[in-house]
Amino acid sequence: MPETIRRPDRLPENRYGNRPTMKDVAARAGVGLKTVSRVVNGEPGVTPETERRVQEAIDALGFRRNDSARVLRKGRTASIGLVLEDLADPFYGPLSRAVEEVARAHGALLINGSSAEDPDREQELALALCARRVDGLVVIPAGDDHRYLEPELKAGVATVFVDRPAGQIDADCVLSDNRGGARDGVAHLIGHGHRRIGFIGDMPRIHTAAERLRGYRAAMEDAGIPVEDAWMSLGVTDPERVRRAAEEMLTGPSPVTAVFAANNRVTVTVIRVLAAHARPVALVGFDDFELADLLQPGVTVVAQDSAALGRTAAERLFRQLDGTLVAPERIELPTRLITRGSGELPPSG
Amino acid sequence: MPETIRRPDRLPENRYGNRPTMKDVAARAGVGLKTVSRVVNGEPGVTPETERRVQEAIDALGFRRNDSARVLRKGRTASIGLVLEDLADPFYGPLSRAVEEVARAHGALLINGSSAEDPDREQELALALCARRVDGLVVIPAGDDHRYLEPELKAGVATVFVDRPAGQIDADCVLSDNRGGARDGVAHLIGHGHRRIGFIGDMPRIHTAAERLRGYRAAMEDAGIPVEDAWMSLGVTDPERVRRAAEEMLTGPSPVTAVFAANNRVTVTVIRVLAAHARPVALVGFDDFELADLLQPGVTVVAQDSAALGRTAAERLFRQLDGTLVAPERIELPTRLITRGSGELPPSG
DNA sequence: CCCGGATCTGACAACGTTGTCCAGGCTCTA
DNA sequence: TAGAGCCTGGACAACGTTGTCAGATCCGGG
Incomplete structure (x- = not known):
C-alpha cells in the first residue's frame, strides 16, 4: 500500500471510534458548548427546559465525557x-x-x-x-x-x-510487625517444649524475610538456645528446594522437632513434607491461609491483616x-x- | 476564608504539583518544543548533540511526559x-x-x-x-x-x-463449560454407585449457577434417577445457610450419600459440615482450590482454568x-x- | 417607560502533547 | 564555487474539556 504523502491532521471522524463531543451535543441541542459542560457536570445556572434539550441530545448521540481532556484541564485524575x-x-x-x-x-x-x-x-x-x-x-x-x-x-x-x-x-x-510476629511464633514453639527449631525463609535481602529471621533469632536467644546453622534455610523459595531443605533438617544429625515457615508458600510446601513424614513435627507458619483450620492437624499461624x-x-x-x-x-x-x-x-x- | 472573586485561569505554576512540561525542557535546552517531543518519543531526526542537551534538561528538571495530553491528542489510551x-x-x-x-x-x-x-x-x-x-x-x-x-x-x-x-x-x-462440567462431576458420583445425590448452588438467576444445575439434572436423567426436591438447595450462599441446607439433606427422610457443591464457597462450607458428620459422604465440588489435595480425604473437583x-x-x-x-x-x-x-x-x- | 439586578448563555483561551509543513543550514557533486 | 538535495529544527494548529467573563434576556419597581 503506497504511503499517503499528506494525511490531514484531522482523521476523517473516527477518533475514539467516532465519539460525539460536547460540541456535537451542543450543535444538536442548539445551545453553546459551555452549557453542555454545565449540564454534564451538574453545575447550576441552566433552565430546566435547556437542560432537558441537552440531556436529550446526550442520550441520542450516546455522548460520554472524555476524561482525558478533563484531566488535562483540571490537573487531577x-x-x-x-x-x-x-x-x-x-x-x-x-x-x-x-x-x-x-x-x-x-x-x-x-x-x-x-x-x-x-x-x-x-x-x-x-x-x-x-x-x-x-x-x-x-x-x-x-x-x-x-x-x-x-x-x-x-x-x-x-x-x-x-x-x-x-x-x-x-x-x-x-x-506488619514481621520481627515481633516471628518472635511470637517461635516463642510459642519454645513454650511447648521445643528447642531444636528449624527456620525456612526467603532471601535475607528481602526486608520481610530478614526481619522474620531476626525474630526467630531473638526468640531463640531469649530462651538461651544456641542456633545451629543446619536449622536454617535461607533464600530457598521454589517448592522442590524447600522440600529438600525441610527433609534435611528433619533427618540431619541434630534433627529439628519443629519448623517455623516464614511465608505462606513455604508453609504449604512444608505441610506436604510433614504429611509424608512418620514422626510428628510441630509447625508454625507466617501468614494465614484459607482452610488452614481444616487440615489435620490445623495449622498454627502468625497472621497478618x-x-x-x-x-x-x-x-x-x-x-x-x-x-x-x-x-x-x-x-x-x-x-x-x-x-x-x-x-x-x-x-x- | 473569603472566596476569591477573580482567580486567574492560570494557576501560579503548581498544577500537578509543579511539573515541568516539554516547553520548560525546551527552554532549558535551548531548542524547540517539537524537538523535545522527538527525543522523548525516540523519533529520528535529532542530532546526538541536541539529543544529549535535551536529555540533560529532562533529567535536571525531572520531566515526565503527561500521558493525558498525549491520549487526548492520539486517541488511544x-x-x-x-x-x-x-x-x-x-x-x-x-x-x-x-x-x-x-x-x-x-x-x-x-x-x-x-x-x-x-x-x-x-x-x-x-x-x-x-x-x-x-x-x-x-x-x-x-x-x-x-x-x-x-x-x-x-x-x-x-x-x-x-x-x-x-x-x-x-x-x-x-x-467455562459449566453444564458439561457439572454433568461430568455428577456422573462421576453416579459411576461410584451413588443415586441419592444432593446439589447445593447459587441462585439460578446467575447464569453459571443455572447451567451447573442443568448439568446436575442432565446427569441424573441420563442415569434414569428421579431427582427429589429435598436434594436440591438453590440460592443459598452464606455459610450458615449452606450449613443448614447440607445438614438437612444429610439427615432427611431420603438422605443423600453424596453432595455436588456448585462453587468453591459452597464446597468449603460443605467440607466443614462433612468433617463433623459421622457417616462418610462423597463430595465433588465445582472450582478447584489450593490445598484441596491435602485435606482428608482429598477433595475431588471439577476445575475450571x-x-x-x-x-x-x-x-x-x-x-x-x-x-x-x-x-x-x-x-x-x-x-x-x-x-x-x-x-x-x-x-x- | 426605563432601569437595575438577577439569571442564563456562549465566546474564548488554556491545559500539554503530537502531526504537518516550511525554513534554513549543511553536504556533496559538477 | 554554485546548485541540488538532504537533514535538522521549530512554528502552528488541533485534540475535548473547563474557567473566565461579558453579553443577552427577563423581571419587577419606580
Missing part, C-alpha cells in the same frame, strides 16, 4: 496506582480490595499491575502510572532502591509503600493528598498468633 | 479496563493476572475495580472506565442487562465478557482492536475433573 508483587497471590487479594474500597470512597479509580518481583518491572510500572498522572501511588516494592521516584515525590505524587519499606528515599510505609495494611496505606495516601499529612512515617501493624494444633504438638524423636 | 466481581476472590486472581500479562504484551495498562456483585456498581464502574477512554473492557458481569454499553460498543470500545454471558446485547463472551479464561478473553479483546475480529462469538472452555478421594467414596448409610 481522581485515580491512584497500585503496584503489586503478584496479582494472583492470595495474600494480595484482600489488600488490593481494601485499597480499592478506600479509593472508591474518595471517588478515585484504581489502576494496577504486578511487578512479578522484578525491580525493573516495578520501576517501569510505577513510572508509567506517573505518566498517567495518577494522584497517588501505593507500592509493594520488589526492588530496594526507589530513588527513581524522587522527581515524582517532589512533584507532589502521594506515595505510600506497603509490606516492605522504601529503599534510599524518605517515604511513608506501612508494614493484609486488608488492614491496604486500608491503612490508602488512607494515609489520601491524607497526603488532603494535605493533612506531611512528614513520612513508618507504621507497623501487629500480627496475631492463631493456634490450631500444629504449633502445639510436643517434641518427639 | 493503551489501557484496558477490567470489571471484576471481587478482587479478593482467589478464583479471580489468576484470571486478572492473565489479563494483565496479555495487556502488558500489547503495551497496555490495566485499570480495574470490583462490582461487589452489584449490577449498579458494575455499570458505574464500566462507564467510568469508558469515560477514561480505555481501549477495551473485560467484564465479569454482575447484572444481566448490559444495554447501557451499547453506545460504547458502537463507538468502538472493544468488549469481552468473561465467566458469565452478556445480557440483552450481542457481544463476545468466554465461559481461570487463567485460560482471562487469557482467552484478553486476546480476543486485542484482536477486536486489531480489527482481525468482527462477529461476536461465544466461547466455552472445557473443565477438568480432578479425582482426589472425596468423590470416590462409596455410598454408605
